[in-house]
Amino acid sequence: MSSLSLDTRLTELGYERRWTLYKLLVPVFFLMSMFLFATFILLKTGIGVWGVNIPVAWGFAIINFVWWVGIGHAGTFISAILLLMRQDWRNSINRLAESMTLFAVACAGLFPLLHLGRPWYFYWLLPYPNDMNLFPQYRSPLVWDAFAVMTYASVSLLFWYIGLIPDLAAARDKTKSKIKSVIFGIMSLGWSGTASEWAGWKRLTWLLALLATPLVISVHSIVSLDFAVAKLPGWHSPFFPPYFVSGAIYSGFAMVIVILLWLRKEFSLEDLITDLHLEKCARYLMISGTFLCYCYALEFFTVWLGQEHYEMKNIKHEFMGPKAVLFWLMIFCNVVSMQVLWVKKWRKNHKILFAVSLCVLLGMWLERYVIVVTTLSDTFLPAMKAGYRGTRWDWAILVGTFGVFAFGMICVLRFLPFIPISEIKEERHK
Amino acid sequence: MRVYQFREFGPFLEASRTAVKEKILADVHTPIHHHELDELLHLKPKAVNRGYYIGGILGILTGALITIIPNVFTFRINVGGRPLFSWPAFAILMFELMVLFAAVGSIMAFLFSQKYPRYDRAIFALPEYHDKDKGEYFLVTTEDLRGSSALHSYRLS
Helix, strand or coil: CCCHHHHHHHHHHHHHHHHHHHHHHHHHHHHHHHHHHHHHHHHHHHHHHCCCCCCCCCCHHHHHHHHHHHHHHHHHHHHHHHHCCCCCHHHHHHHHHHHHHHHHHHHHHHHHHCCCHHHHHHHHHHCCCCCCCCCCCCCCCCCHHHHHHHHHHHHHHHHHHHHHHHHHHHHHHHCCHHHHHHHHHHCCCCCHHHEEHHHHHHHHHHHHHHHHHHHHHHHHHHHHHHHHHHCCCCCCCCCCCHHHHHHHHHHHHHHHHHHHHHHHHHCCCCCCCCCCHHHHHHHHHHHHHHHHHHHHHHHHHHHHHHHHHHHHHHHHHHHHHHCCHHHHHHHHHHHHHHHHHCCCHHHHHHHHHHHHHHHHHHHHHHHHHHHHHHHHHHHHHHCCCCCCCCCHHHHHHHHHHHHHHHHHHHHHHHHHHCCCCCHHHHHHCC | EEEECCCCCHHHHHHHHHHHHCCCCCECCCCCCCCCHHHCCCCCHHEEEEEHHHEEEEEEEEHHHHHHHHHHCCCCCCCCCCHHHHHHHHHHHHHHHHHHHHHHHHHHHHHCCCCCCCCCCCHHHHHHHEEEEEEEEEEECCCCCCCCCCCEEEEEE
């Protein structure tokens, strides 16, 4: 395919397949309405509509926040880390992955705001000038979280937009619509592809990738410190940072695989999103999953080795307590299901890969549920023991965020060049 | 000014070299990045590097100031026996702000060095630039380029 026809194909793809996307809008709008209504009820009534209680004061909000932020990390891994490693195969999927990151982080960011109870006071977490002599508590991991997630969202957005500029210019030149030409022209800032622009752009994307790479490690490590800094059994552990980061990459690649499998079929992109891409993503899924299995084994082994009473009680609670079914389901989804991918024939089977990825997404949500609820529901004091169950409003907000995420992705697929045109051309030129 | 349109990179590069030698090169427009042009035109985006380092240093300093000043000087409050200068905790914020400010600094430097937004470029007036049907490589010179193998050439006001 010539360079020019590639331009035309990739800039018009969203328009040509618009009915595929429009059909999805019905369930997506339903989910978003569910989210908005549940949020309205939450803001009107208060956190009491959720299932949180004493001692399980953290529930779905923190679980969903950690799950969504984790999913975002694979996008940054693909767009930044694989760029620095000069893995050219990432070129056709990196913008999709970055878009996934943006909307995943947007969904994640909703939960710390909503769980405040008075989300309009969220700015108290930041050091703004005030006459009450107030400063945030910088020793708290919740404040670290605020800065980390804010930095991650900002850098991801900027990295995504800068990478998009040359392709917006290509869309400006190729589109037949005058309105779109003006909009793309404004968004591309007047890019004309001069040698000076390309040199600056290349250097800038490289530097932004250099900045985004440590963020992949640091942000989810800081999120894990929300738990690890607390002196609770099952939480207070030094291996939480790498445990959470590997889990994040695991769930993120699972989401990437789900999106890629759907997209290449619906948009006929088998020549751009090839079996090689799926094979590489499956291998990264296996690497991160294997490390996660090691972390589970390490957790159980170190508790057994230490023989500390409350840690042992927590593990027993996980294995045999009221939520044991969810724990063993988590083990099946995260540990057992992934093992089928060791067989090449099954790894190349797209239906099996899709099913395993869905299992991993469910398993990673259950992991955060088990970590949060098992520890909080039975800690030190005998009196501090309670069950936990998510209410309809908990579920409505969680399921509603799928709609928010899907809506964002649909907008990108419909209106923007979601396959990086210039990077594909450069790869073919080489 | 004259604009020469090429379909292939090879002849375009040769023509660019000739234009540089004759000191009549005004600009080049390409669909992708080419290292050969960076070498030919001695392009080193130093502004982006400077924005990156200055932003990073400002980020570290900002993180240090907003954490150290209230905890060590203004409100010297013992919170659960923790040290006033809790540098591991403060380092996390310093790192995050370093990353944020370095990203913003490098982007601002890129935008300023390229004088964005630039919607009034002369090349945009050329319909062939937007169509690109006859080629995606454009060489802009201040005078006529002799012996060029360009398929098409245009006059640009």
